[in-house]
Amino acid sequence: MICYLFPEPTYLLFTSGVPALLYYSYIPVTIVALFVGLYIFLADKHSLLNRLFLAISILFSFWTISILIEWTNIHSDIVLFVWNFQGIIFGLTAILCIYFIYVFLEKKDASNKLKIIFLTLLAPIFILTPFYYLRGFDITACDAFEFQSTFFQIYYIALGILAIFWVFILLIRKYRISETDFKKQISLMGTGILSFLFLFFIWTNLTYYLSEIGALPDSQLEMYGMFGILIFIVYIGILMVRFKTFNTKTFGAQMLVFALIALIGSQFFYTTDMPSMVVTSITLIVTGVIGINLMRSVKHEIMAKEALAETTSLITHQIRGVFTVTKGGLSTAIDGSYGQVSSELMEALKHMFKSQEDGVKEVETFLQAQKIESGTIQYDSKPFDLRAIVEEKFSDEKPRANAKGFKYEIQIDNGDYTINGDQIYLTQVISNLIDNAIRYTQSGSIKVQLSRKANSVLYSVKDSGVGITEEDQKNMFEKYHHGANSKKINPETTGLGLYIVKGIVVGHGGKIWFETEAGKGTTFFVELPVSGSKKK
Secondary structure (H helix, E strand, O other), X not given: OOOOOOOOOEOOOEXXXXXXXXXXXXXXXHHHHHHHHHHHHHXXXXXXXXXXXXXXXXXXXXXXXXXXXXXXXXXXXXXXXXHHOHHHHHHHHHHXXXXXXXXXXXXXXXXXXXXXXXXXXXXXXXXXXXXXXXXXXXXXXXXXXXXXXHHHHHHHHHHHHHHHHHHHHHHXXXXXXOOHHHHHHHHHHHHHHHHHHHHHXXXXXXXXXXXXXXXXXXXXXXXXXXXXXXXXXXXXXHXXXXXXXXXXXXXXXXXXXXXXXXXXXXXXXXOOOHHHHHHHHXXXXXXXXXXXXXXXXXXXXXXXXXXXXXXXXXXHHHHHHHHHHHHHHHHHHHOOOOOOOOHHHHHHHHHHHHHHHHHHHHHHHHHHHHHHHHOOOOOOOEEEEHHHHHHHHHHHOHHHHHHOOOEEEEEEOOOOOEEEEOHHHHHHHHHHHHHHHHHOOOOOEEXXXXXXXXXXXXXXXXXXXXXXXXXXXXXXOOOOOOOHHHHHHOXXXXXXXXHHHHHHHHHOOOEEEEEEEOXXXXXXEEEEEOOOOOOO
16 A cells, blocks of 8 residues: 555556556456446346346445555545445455355245345444444554454455355255256356355455465465456356346347456556557457457347247247138037038048147147247236146146046145236146146156245145156256157157246246156146246
Protein backbone atom coordinates (compact mmCIF):
# COMPACT_ATOMS: atom_id res chain seq x y z
CA MET A 1 0.00 0.00 0.00
CA ILE A 2 1.14 3.55 -0.72
CA CYS A 3 -0.93 5.74 1.61
CA TYR A 4 0.22 8.66 3.80
CA LEU A 5 3.24 10.29 2.07
CA PHE A 6 2.51 9.32 -1.53
CA PRO A 7 0.77 11.51 -4.13
CA GLU A 8 -2.94 11.21 -4.86
CA PRO A 9 -3.60 8.48 -7.49
CA THR A 10 -4.94 9.42 -10.93
CA TYR A 11 -8.60 8.53 -11.52
CA LEU A 12 -8.78 7.19 -7.94
CA LEU A 13 -6.89 3.93 -8.73
CA PHE A 14 -3.89 4.55 -11.02
CA THR A 15 -0.44 5.28 -9.68
CA SER A 16 3.16 4.34 -10.42
CA GLY A 17 3.86 3.19 -6.90
CA VAL A 18 2.30 -0.28 -7.15
CA PRO A 19 3.22 -3.44 -9.12
CA ALA A 20 1.93 -3.37 -12.70
CA LEU A 21 0.73 -6.95 -12.16
CA LEU A 22 -1.92 -5.53 -9.82
CA TYR A 23 -3.72 -3.83 -12.71
CA TYR A 24 -3.20 -6.75 -15.07
CA SER A 25 -4.72 -9.25 -12.64
CA TYR A 26 -7.53 -7.15 -11.15
CA ILE A 27 -8.94 -4.77 -13.76
CA PRO A 28 -9.67 -7.20 -16.64
CA VAL A 29 -11.18 -9.87 -14.41
CA THR A 30 -13.40 -7.28 -12.76
CA ILE A 31 -14.68 -6.03 -16.12
CA VAL A 32 -15.27 -9.57 -17.42
CA ALA A 33 -16.98 -10.72 -14.20
CA LEU A 34 -19.39 -7.76 -14.15
CA PHE A 35 -20.11 -7.98 -17.87
CA VAL A 36 -20.81 -11.72 -17.83
CA GLY A 37 -22.82 -11.60 -14.62
CA LEU A 38 -25.04 -8.78 -15.89
CA TYR A 39 -25.55 -10.36 -19.31
CA ILE A 40 -26.51 -13.75 -17.84
CA PHE A 41 -28.94 -12.02 -15.49
CA LEU A 42 -30.57 -10.04 -18.33
CA ALA A 43 -30.89 -13.23 -20.41
CA ASP A 44 -33.36 -14.60 -17.84
CA LYS A 45 -34.13 -12.29 -14.92
CA HIS A 46 -36.49 -14.80 -13.31
CA SER A 47 -33.94 -17.62 -13.14
CA LEU A 48 -32.62 -18.09 -9.60
CA LEU A 49 -29.41 -19.60 -11.01
CA ASN A 50 -28.79 -16.50 -13.14
CA ARG A 51 -29.47 -14.17 -10.21
CA LEU A 52 -27.05 -16.08 -7.98
CA PHE A 53 -24.30 -15.89 -10.57
CA LEU A 54 -24.82 -12.14 -10.85
CA ALA A 55 -24.54 -11.86 -7.06
CA ILE A 56 -21.26 -13.81 -7.07
CA SER A 57 -19.93 -11.60 -9.88
CA ILE A 58 -20.84 -8.41 -8.02
CA LEU A 59 -19.28 -9.64 -4.77
CA PHE A 60 -16.09 -10.63 -6.57
CA SER A 61 -15.96 -7.21 -8.24
CA PHE A 62 -16.43 -5.46 -4.89
CA TRP A 63 -13.52 -7.52 -3.59
CA THR A 64 -11.16 -6.60 -6.44
CA ILE A 65 -12.11 -2.92 -6.30
CA SER A 66 -11.56 -2.85 -2.53
CA ILE A 67 -8.09 -4.36 -3.01
CA LEU A 68 -7.26 -1.77 -5.66
CA ILE A 69 -8.35 1.02 -3.31
CA GLU A 70 -6.21 -0.41 -0.51
CA TRP A 71 -3.16 -0.54 -2.76
CA THR A 72 -3.52 2.91 -4.28
CA ASN A 73 -5.35 5.17 -1.82
CA ILE A 74 -3.37 7.58 0.36
CA HIS A 75 -6.10 8.18 2.97
CA SER A 76 -5.95 5.76 5.89
CA ASP A 77 -9.58 6.33 6.89
CA ILE A 78 -10.78 5.28 3.42
CA VAL A 79 -8.51 2.22 3.39
CA LEU A 80 -9.70 1.23 6.86
CA PHE A 81 -13.36 1.65 5.85
CA VAL A 82 -12.95 -0.51 2.73
CA TRP A 83 -10.92 -3.12 4.61
CA ASN A 84 -13.79 -3.76 7.02
CA PHE A 85 -16.01 -5.05 4.21
CA GLN A 86 -13.59 -7.67 2.92
CA GLY A 87 -14.49 -10.29 5.50
CA ILE A 88 -18.19 -9.86 4.73
CA ILE A 89 -17.48 -10.27 1.01
CA PHE A 90 -15.38 -13.37 1.69
CA GLY A 91 -18.12 -15.01 3.74
CA LEU A 92 -20.97 -14.13 1.38
CA THR A 93 -19.03 -15.39 -1.63
CA ALA A 94 -18.38 -18.75 0.04
CA ILE A 95 -22.04 -19.29 0.98
CA LEU A 96 -23.40 -18.05 -2.35
CA CYS A 97 -21.16 -20.49 -4.22
CA ILE A 98 -22.68 -23.36 -2.21
CA TYR A 99 -26.18 -21.98 -2.86
CA PHE A 100 -25.38 -21.56 -6.58
CA ILE A 101 -24.13 -25.11 -7.08
CA TYR A 102 -27.11 -26.52 -5.15
CA VAL A 103 -29.57 -24.75 -7.45
CA PHE A 104 -27.59 -25.83 -10.53
CA LEU A 105 -27.63 -29.50 -9.48
CA GLU A 106 -31.15 -29.77 -8.06
CA LYS A 107 -32.91 -27.36 -10.46
CA LYS A 108 -34.83 -25.84 -7.56
CA ASP A 109 -34.45 -23.40 -4.69
CA ALA A 110 -32.86 -24.49 -1.43
CA SER A 111 -35.14 -25.51 1.43
CA ASN A 112 -35.85 -23.14 4.30
CA LYS A 113 -33.80 -25.41 6.57
CA LEU A 114 -30.75 -25.06 4.33
CA LYS A 115 -31.20 -21.29 4.11
CA ILE A 116 -31.25 -21.10 7.91
CA ILE A 117 -27.94 -22.99 7.97
CA PHE A 118 -26.49 -20.47 5.50
CA LEU A 119 -27.67 -17.53 7.60
CA THR A 120 -26.31 -19.13 10.77
CA LEU A 121 -22.88 -19.47 9.19
CA LEU A 122 -22.96 -15.82 8.11
CA ALA A 123 -24.36 -14.45 11.38
CA PRO A 124 -21.01 -14.03 13.19
CA ILE A 125 -19.66 -11.97 10.30
CA PHE A 126 -22.55 -9.52 10.15
CA ILE A 127 -22.96 -9.24 13.90
CA LEU A 128 -19.33 -9.00 15.04
CA THR A 129 -17.48 -7.37 12.11
CA PRO A 130 -18.43 -3.76 13.03
CA PHE A 131 -17.04 -4.27 16.56
CA TYR A 132 -14.17 -6.75 16.43
CA TYR A 133 -12.76 -7.18 12.92
CA LEU A 134 -10.23 -4.29 12.89
CA ARG A 135 -9.00 -2.56 16.03
CA GLY A 136 -6.86 0.06 14.33
CA PHE A 137 -4.56 1.11 11.50
CA ASP A 138 -0.81 1.78 11.45
CA ILE A 139 -0.61 5.00 9.42
CA THR A 140 3.21 4.96 9.31
CA ALA A 141 3.27 1.55 7.63
CA CYS A 142 -0.18 1.81 5.97
CA ASP A 143 -1.02 -1.54 7.50
CA ALA A 144 -3.93 -3.08 9.40
CA PHE A 145 -2.89 -6.75 9.36
CA GLU A 146 -1.55 -6.64 12.91
CA PHE A 147 -4.85 -5.18 14.13
CA GLN A 148 -7.07 -7.88 12.58
CA SER A 149 -9.02 -10.26 14.85
CA THR A 150 -7.49 -13.74 14.74
CA PHE A 151 -10.95 -15.26 15.08
CA PHE A 152 -12.16 -13.54 11.91
CA GLN A 153 -9.06 -14.43 9.91
CA ILE A 154 -9.54 -18.10 10.79
CA TYR A 155 -13.31 -17.98 10.33
CA TYR A 156 -13.21 -16.47 6.82
CA ILE A 157 -10.66 -19.02 5.63
CA ALA A 158 -12.69 -21.81 7.28
CA LEU A 159 -15.80 -20.70 5.38
CA GLY A 160 -13.85 -20.86 2.12
CA ILE A 161 -12.57 -24.37 2.90
CA LEU A 162 -16.09 -25.40 3.95
CA ALA A 163 -17.44 -24.11 0.64
CA ILE A 164 -14.87 -26.13 -1.32
CA PHE A 165 -15.68 -29.39 0.49
CA TRP A 166 -19.44 -28.77 0.51
CA VAL A 167 -19.52 -28.02 -3.23
CA PHE A 168 -17.29 -31.03 -3.96
CA ILE A 169 -19.58 -33.39 -2.01
CA LEU A 170 -22.71 -32.02 -3.73
CA LEU A 171 -21.07 -32.51 -7.13
CA ILE A 172 -19.94 -36.08 -6.42
CA ARG A 173 -23.29 -37.17 -4.98
CA LYS A 174 -25.23 -35.80 -7.93
CA TYR A 175 -22.72 -37.12 -10.47
CA ARG A 176 -23.17 -40.69 -9.26
CA ILE A 177 -26.94 -40.74 -9.89
CA SER A 178 -27.09 -38.61 -13.06
CA GLU A 179 -27.30 -39.70 -16.68
CA THR A 180 -24.43 -39.18 -19.10
CA ASP A 181 -25.53 -35.81 -20.46
CA PHE A 182 -25.85 -34.18 -17.05
CA LYS A 183 -22.64 -35.82 -15.83
CA LYS A 184 -20.79 -33.83 -18.50
CA GLN A 185 -22.40 -30.62 -17.26
CA ILE A 186 -21.52 -31.46 -13.64
CA SER A 187 -17.89 -32.06 -14.62
CA LEU A 188 -17.63 -28.73 -16.41
CA MET A 189 -19.38 -26.70 -13.73
CA GLY A 190 -17.47 -28.50 -10.99
CA THR A 191 -14.08 -27.82 -12.57
CA GLY A 192 -14.93 -24.14 -13.01
CA ILE A 193 -16.34 -23.37 -9.58
CA LEU A 194 -13.77 -25.44 -7.65
CA SER A 195 -10.93 -23.70 -9.51
CA PHE A 196 -12.44 -20.35 -8.59
CA LEU A 197 -12.94 -21.30 -4.94
CA PHE A 198 -9.43 -22.71 -4.58
CA LEU A 199 -7.69 -19.72 -6.16
CA PHE A 200 -9.90 -17.16 -4.40
CA PHE A 201 -9.83 -18.62 -0.88
CA ILE A 202 -6.78 -20.89 -0.64
CA TRP A 203 -4.23 -19.47 -3.07
CA THR A 204 -4.59 -15.82 -2.01
CA ASN A 205 -4.24 -16.63 1.70
CA LEU A 206 -1.53 -19.26 1.23
CA THR A 207 0.76 -17.03 -0.83
CA TYR A 208 0.35 -14.18 1.67
CA TYR A 209 1.22 -16.50 4.56
CA LEU A 210 4.28 -17.92 2.74
CA SER A 211 5.54 -14.40 2.07
CA GLU A 212 5.08 -13.50 5.74
CA ILE A 213 7.25 -16.40 6.92
CA GLY A 214 9.88 -15.69 4.25
CA ALA A 215 9.16 -18.69 2.01
CA LEU A 216 8.32 -16.25 -0.81
CA PRO A 217 10.10 -12.94 -1.54
CA ASP A 218 6.77 -11.07 -1.60
CA SER A 219 3.02 -11.66 -1.87
CA GLN A 220 2.62 -10.71 -5.53
CA LEU A 221 1.75 -14.32 -6.42
CA GLU A 222 -1.47 -13.67 -4.51
CA MET A 223 -2.64 -11.53 -7.43
CA TYR A 224 -2.82 -14.56 -9.75
CA GLY A 225 -5.61 -15.90 -7.59
CA MET A 226 -7.95 -13.41 -9.23
CA PHE A 227 -7.75 -15.37 -12.50
CA GLY A 228 -9.89 -18.07 -10.87
CA ILE A 229 -13.01 -16.17 -11.89
CA LEU A 230 -11.88 -16.28 -15.54
CA ILE A 231 -11.50 -20.07 -15.36
CA PHE A 232 -15.00 -20.24 -13.86
CA ILE A 233 -16.39 -18.03 -16.62
CA VAL A 234 -14.68 -20.01 -19.40
CA TYR A 235 -16.30 -23.24 -18.17
CA ILE A 236 -19.65 -21.49 -17.87
CA GLY A 237 -19.17 -20.32 -21.47
CA ILE A 238 -18.65 -23.94 -22.56
CA LEU A 239 -21.83 -24.93 -20.69
CA MET A 240 -23.78 -22.17 -22.43
CA VAL A 241 -22.55 -23.17 -25.90
CA ARG A 242 -22.90 -26.94 -25.51
CA PHE A 243 -25.84 -27.30 -23.12
CA LYS A 244 -27.70 -23.95 -23.28
CA THR A 245 -27.15 -23.39 -19.55
CA PHE A 246 -28.50 -20.00 -18.35
CA ASN A 247 -30.61 -19.78 -21.56
CA THR A 248 -28.23 -17.34 -23.27
CA LYS A 249 -27.92 -18.90 -26.77
CA THR A 250 -25.03 -17.27 -28.67
CA PHE A 251 -23.68 -15.43 -25.66
CA GLY A 252 -21.38 -18.29 -24.65
CA ALA A 253 -19.12 -17.68 -27.65
CA GLN A 254 -19.38 -13.89 -27.30
CA MET A 255 -18.40 -14.11 -23.65
CA LEU A 256 -15.32 -16.23 -24.34
CA VAL A 257 -14.13 -13.82 -27.03
CA PHE A 258 -14.75 -10.81 -24.81
CA ALA A 259 -12.82 -12.43 -21.94
CA LEU A 260 -9.83 -13.11 -24.20
CA ILE A 261 -9.82 -9.58 -25.60
CA ALA A 262 -10.05 -8.05 -22.11
CA LEU A 263 -7.26 -10.27 -20.84
CA ILE A 264 -4.93 -9.50 -23.75
CA GLY A 265 -5.79 -5.80 -23.76
CA SER A 266 -5.01 -5.49 -20.07
CA GLN A 267 -1.37 -6.29 -20.82
CA PHE A 268 -1.00 -2.64 -21.87
CA PHE A 269 -1.04 -1.89 -18.12
CA TYR A 270 1.72 -4.42 -17.55
CA THR A 271 4.13 -3.85 -20.43
CA THR A 272 6.14 -0.66 -20.96
CA ASP A 273 8.64 -1.47 -23.72
CA MET A 274 7.71 -0.88 -27.37
CA PRO A 275 8.33 -4.46 -28.72
CA SER A 276 6.00 -5.94 -26.09
CA MET A 277 3.32 -3.35 -26.87
CA VAL A 278 3.56 -4.15 -30.61
CA VAL A 279 3.23 -7.88 -29.97
CA THR A 280 0.27 -7.25 -27.66
CA SER A 281 -1.39 -5.05 -30.29
CA ILE A 282 -0.98 -7.66 -33.03
CA THR A 283 -2.26 -10.42 -30.73
CA LEU A 284 -5.26 -8.28 -29.81
CA ILE A 285 -6.14 -7.64 -33.47
CA VAL A 286 -5.75 -11.29 -34.48
CA THR A 287 -7.85 -12.42 -31.51
CA GLY A 288 -10.54 -9.89 -32.39
CA VAL A 289 -10.73 -11.07 -36.02
CA ILE A 290 -10.84 -14.75 -35.05
CA GLY A 291 -13.37 -13.98 -32.33
CA ILE A 292 -15.73 -12.20 -34.71
CA ASN A 293 -15.60 -15.14 -37.11
CA LEU A 294 -16.23 -17.55 -34.22
CA MET A 295 -19.28 -15.61 -33.05
CA ARG A 296 -20.67 -15.51 -36.59
CA SER A 297 -20.12 -19.26 -36.97
CA VAL A 298 -21.90 -20.06 -33.70
CA LYS A 299 -24.75 -17.70 -34.57
CA HIS A 300 -25.22 -19.34 -37.97
CA GLU A 301 -25.17 -22.80 -36.37
CA ILE A 302 -27.83 -21.83 -33.83
CA MET A 303 -29.97 -20.20 -36.51
CA ALA A 304 -29.66 -23.36 -38.62
CA LYS A 305 -30.74 -25.53 -35.69
CA GLU A 306 -33.71 -23.27 -34.95
CA ALA A 307 -34.72 -23.32 -38.62
CA LEU A 308 -34.47 -27.12 -38.66
CA ALA A 309 -36.56 -27.34 -35.49
CA GLU A 310 -39.19 -25.04 -37.01
CA THR A 311 -39.30 -27.07 -40.23
CA THR A 312 -39.54 -30.33 -38.28
CA SER A 313 -42.40 -28.92 -36.24
CA LEU A 314 -44.24 -27.77 -39.38
CA ILE A 315 -43.84 -31.15 -41.08
CA THR A 316 -44.93 -32.96 -37.92
CA HIS A 317 -48.07 -30.81 -37.69
CA GLN A 318 -48.88 -31.58 -41.31
CA ILE A 319 -48.42 -35.31 -40.79
CA ARG A 320 -50.60 -35.17 -37.71
CA GLY A 321 -53.24 -33.41 -39.77
CA VAL A 322 -53.22 -36.18 -42.36
CA PHE A 323 -53.54 -38.84 -39.66
CA THR A 324 -56.40 -36.94 -38.03
CA VAL A 325 -58.38 -36.60 -41.28
CA THR A 326 -57.91 -40.28 -42.15
CA LYS A 327 -58.85 -41.32 -38.64
CA GLY A 328 -62.05 -39.27 -38.88
CA GLY A 329 -63.02 -40.94 -42.16
CA LEU A 330 -62.41 -44.43 -40.75
CA SER A 331 -64.42 -43.61 -37.64
CA THR A 332 -67.37 -42.53 -39.78
CA ALA A 333 -67.17 -45.75 -41.79
CA ILE A 334 -67.03 -47.91 -38.65
CA ASP A 335 -70.10 -46.31 -37.05
CA GLY A 336 -72.16 -47.12 -40.14
CA SER A 337 -72.57 -43.66 -41.65
CA TYR A 338 -71.62 -45.04 -45.09
CA GLY A 339 -73.89 -48.08 -44.75
CA GLN A 340 -73.39 -51.65 -43.64
CA VAL A 341 -70.13 -53.40 -44.51
CA SER A 342 -69.05 -57.02 -44.31
CA SER A 343 -67.48 -58.37 -41.10
CA GLU A 344 -64.15 -58.85 -42.89
CA LEU A 345 -64.12 -55.21 -44.02
CA MET A 346 -65.18 -54.05 -40.56
CA GLU A 347 -62.23 -55.88 -39.01
CA ALA A 348 -59.92 -54.28 -41.56
CA LEU A 349 -61.38 -50.82 -40.85
CA LYS A 350 -60.92 -51.28 -37.09
CA HIS A 351 -57.35 -52.40 -37.61
CA MET A 352 -56.69 -49.35 -39.79
CA PHE A 353 -58.35 -47.11 -37.21
CA LYS A 354 -56.09 -48.54 -34.47
CA SER A 355 -53.04 -47.94 -36.68
CA GLN A 356 -54.14 -44.34 -37.23
CA GLU A 357 -54.53 -43.84 -33.47
CA ASP A 358 -51.04 -45.20 -32.89
CA GLY A 359 -49.72 -42.95 -35.65
CA VAL A 360 -51.26 -39.85 -34.09
CA LYS A 361 -49.77 -40.78 -30.70
CA GLU A 362 -46.31 -41.24 -32.20
CA VAL A 363 -46.50 -37.91 -34.00
CA GLU A 364 -47.59 -36.24 -30.75
CA THR A 365 -44.66 -37.91 -28.98
CA PHE A 366 -42.12 -36.70 -31.54
CA LEU A 367 -43.62 -33.20 -31.45
CA GLN A 368 -43.38 -33.05 -27.65
CA ALA A 369 -39.78 -34.28 -27.70
CA GLN A 370 -38.89 -31.63 -30.28
CA LYS A 371 -40.47 -28.88 -28.16
CA ILE A 372 -38.60 -30.02 -25.04
CA GLU A 373 -35.30 -30.17 -26.90
CA SER A 374 -35.73 -26.72 -28.43
CA GLY A 375 -37.06 -25.21 -25.21
CA THR A 376 -40.29 -23.99 -26.83
CA ILE A 377 -42.73 -26.04 -24.73
CA GLN A 378 -45.25 -23.88 -22.85
CA TYR A 379 -46.66 -24.84 -19.43
CA ASP A 380 -49.95 -23.42 -18.15
CA SER A 381 -49.25 -23.53 -14.42
CA LYS A 382 -52.25 -23.51 -12.08
CA PRO A 383 -52.89 -25.00 -8.64
CA PHE A 384 -54.38 -28.51 -8.70
CA ASP A 385 -54.62 -31.60 -6.49
CA LEU A 386 -51.97 -34.13 -7.54
CA ARG A 387 -53.53 -36.77 -5.29
CA ALA A 388 -56.71 -36.82 -7.39
CA ILE A 389 -54.69 -37.31 -10.60
CA VAL A 390 -52.66 -40.20 -9.12
CA GLU A 391 -55.81 -41.94 -7.86
CA GLU A 392 -57.55 -41.47 -11.21
CA LYS A 393 -54.65 -42.84 -13.29
CA PHE A 394 -54.18 -45.73 -10.87
CA SER A 395 -57.85 -46.69 -11.33
CA ASP A 396 -57.67 -46.30 -15.12
CA GLU A 397 -54.86 -48.85 -15.35
CA LYS A 398 -56.36 -51.32 -12.87
CA PRO A 399 -58.07 -53.53 -15.53
CA ARG A 400 -54.71 -54.01 -17.34
CA ALA A 401 -52.97 -54.90 -14.09
CA ASN A 402 -55.71 -57.30 -13.05
CA ALA A 403 -55.63 -58.99 -16.47
CA LYS A 404 -51.93 -59.77 -15.92
CA GLY A 405 -52.57 -61.04 -12.39
CA PHE A 406 -50.51 -58.44 -10.54
CA LYS A 407 -50.70 -57.45 -6.94
CA TYR A 408 -51.69 -53.86 -7.76
CA GLU A 409 -51.76 -51.40 -4.87
CA ILE A 410 -51.60 -47.71 -4.02
CA GLN A 411 -50.44 -45.91 -0.88
CA ILE A 412 -51.00 -42.19 -0.31
CA ASP A 413 -49.94 -40.61 2.96
CA ASN A 414 -52.08 -37.99 4.65
CA GLY A 415 -51.39 -34.41 3.63
CA ASP A 416 -52.10 -31.61 1.21
CA TYR A 417 -51.01 -32.47 -2.37
CA THR A 418 -51.91 -29.21 -4.04
CA ILE A 419 -49.12 -28.17 -6.39
CA ASN A 420 -48.72 -25.42 -8.98
CA GLY A 421 -48.14 -26.79 -12.49
CA ASP A 422 -49.57 -27.78 -15.85
CA GLN A 423 -52.14 -30.47 -15.00
CA ILE A 424 -52.20 -31.95 -18.51
CA TYR A 425 -48.45 -32.44 -18.77
CA LEU A 426 -48.01 -33.69 -15.20
CA THR A 427 -50.89 -36.13 -15.70
CA GLN A 428 -48.85 -37.51 -18.62
CA VAL A 429 -45.92 -38.04 -16.22
CA ILE A 430 -48.10 -39.91 -13.71
CA SER A 431 -49.68 -42.05 -16.42
CA ASN A 432 -46.44 -42.85 -18.25
CA LEU A 433 -44.69 -44.31 -15.22
CA ILE A 434 -47.65 -46.53 -14.30
CA ASP A 435 -48.02 -47.62 -17.94
CA ASN A 436 -44.31 -48.53 -18.15
CA ALA A 437 -44.49 -50.52 -14.92
CA ILE A 438 -47.43 -52.58 -16.20
CA ARG A 439 -45.94 -52.98 -19.66
CA TYR A 440 -42.55 -54.22 -18.52
CA THR A 441 -43.67 -56.36 -15.58
CA GLN A 442 -44.58 -59.94 -16.44
CA SER A 443 -45.56 -61.07 -12.94
CA GLY A 444 -45.35 -59.99 -9.33
CA SER A 445 -46.48 -56.60 -8.05
CA ILE A 446 -46.76 -52.87 -8.75
CA LYS A 447 -47.03 -50.28 -6.01
CA VAL A 448 -47.87 -46.60 -6.56
CA GLN A 449 -46.98 -44.24 -3.73
CA LEU A 450 -47.48 -40.55 -2.99
CA SER A 451 -46.03 -38.81 0.04
CA ARG A 452 -45.68 -35.23 1.31
CA LYS A 453 -42.33 -33.66 2.18
CA ALA A 454 -41.55 -30.23 3.65
CA ASN A 455 -41.59 -28.26 0.39
CA SER A 456 -42.39 -30.94 -2.18
CA VAL A 457 -44.39 -34.05 -3.01
CA LEU A 458 -42.80 -37.41 -3.85
CA TYR A 459 -44.47 -39.75 -6.35
CA SER A 460 -43.07 -43.22 -7.00
CA VAL A 461 -43.96 -46.36 -8.95
CA LYS A 462 -42.33 -49.62 -7.88
CA ASP A 463 -42.50 -52.78 -10.00
CA SER A 464 -41.07 -56.29 -9.92
CA GLY A 465 -40.32 -56.26 -13.64
CA VAL A 466 -37.24 -56.94 -15.75
CA GLY A 467 -35.20 -54.13 -14.19
CA ILE A 468 -32.64 -51.97 -15.98
CA THR A 469 -29.21 -53.24 -16.97
CA GLU A 470 -26.11 -51.44 -15.69
CA GLU A 471 -25.30 -50.25 -19.21
CA ASP A 472 -28.81 -48.85 -19.79
CA GLN A 473 -28.85 -47.01 -16.46
CA LYS A 474 -26.32 -44.49 -17.82
CA ASN A 475 -28.59 -43.35 -20.67
CA MET A 476 -32.09 -44.04 -19.34
CA PHE A 477 -33.44 -40.51 -19.84
CA GLU A 478 -31.66 -39.75 -23.11
CA LYS A 479 -33.52 -39.15 -26.34
CA TYR A 480 -34.23 -42.27 -28.45
CA HIS A 481 -32.70 -44.56 -25.86
CA HIS A 482 -33.95 -48.15 -26.09
CA GLY A 483 -33.18 -50.32 -23.06
CA ALA A 484 -32.01 -53.85 -23.78
CA ASN A 485 -34.75 -55.43 -21.64
CA SER A 486 -37.51 -53.04 -22.70
CA LYS A 487 -36.74 -53.57 -26.40
CA LYS A 488 -37.38 -57.31 -26.01
CA ILE A 489 -40.81 -56.72 -24.48
CA ASN A 490 -41.85 -53.71 -26.58
CA PRO A 491 -39.97 -53.68 -29.92
CA GLU A 492 -42.00 -50.70 -31.18
CA THR A 493 -40.94 -48.31 -28.42
CA THR A 494 -39.83 -44.88 -29.67
CA GLY A 495 -37.34 -44.35 -26.86
CA LEU A 496 -38.88 -40.94 -26.15
CA GLY A 497 -41.22 -41.63 -23.22
CA LEU A 498 -38.80 -41.12 -20.34
CA TYR A 499 -37.00 -38.32 -22.20
CA ILE A 500 -40.31 -36.42 -22.37
CA VAL A 501 -41.22 -37.28 -18.77
CA LYS A 502 -37.90 -35.94 -17.53
CA GLY A 503 -38.29 -32.77 -19.63
CA ILE A 504 -41.72 -32.10 -18.11
CA VAL A 505 -40.54 -32.80 -14.55
CA VAL A 506 -37.45 -30.58 -14.88
CA GLY A 507 -39.58 -27.91 -16.58
CA HIS A 508 -41.69 -27.80 -13.42
CA GLY A 509 -38.66 -27.38 -11.18
CA GLY A 510 -38.67 -31.03 -10.07
CA LYS A 511 -36.36 -33.99 -10.40
CA ILE A 512 -36.69 -37.63 -11.47
CA TRP A 513 -34.53 -40.64 -10.72
CA PHE A 514 -34.74 -44.41 -10.33
CA GLU A 515 -33.46 -47.34 -8.30
CA THR A 516 -33.21 -50.72 -9.98
CA GLU A 517 -31.87 -54.24 -9.82
CA ALA A 518 -31.71 -56.26 -13.01
CA GLY A 519 -34.28 -59.07 -12.98
CA LYS A 520 -35.91 -57.87 -9.75
CA GLY A 521 -37.61 -54.61 -10.61
CA THR A 522 -37.35 -50.84 -10.71
CA THR A 523 -38.70 -47.90 -8.74
CA PHE A 524 -39.07 -44.51 -10.45
CA PHE A 525 -39.26 -41.40 -8.26
CA VAL A 526 -40.59 -37.96 -9.16
CA GLU A 527 -40.23 -35.05 -6.74
CA LEU A 528 -42.15 -31.85 -7.49
CA PRO A 529 -42.12 -28.54 -5.58
CA VAL A 530 -45.34 -27.66 -3.81
CA SER A 531 -45.41 -24.18 -5.37
CA GLY A 532 -43.41 -21.90 -7.63
CA SER A 533 -43.24 -24.23 -10.61
CA LYS A 534 -40.96 -23.02 -13.35
CA LYS A 535 -42.62 -21.76 -16.51
CA LYS A 536 -41.23 -22.16 -19.99
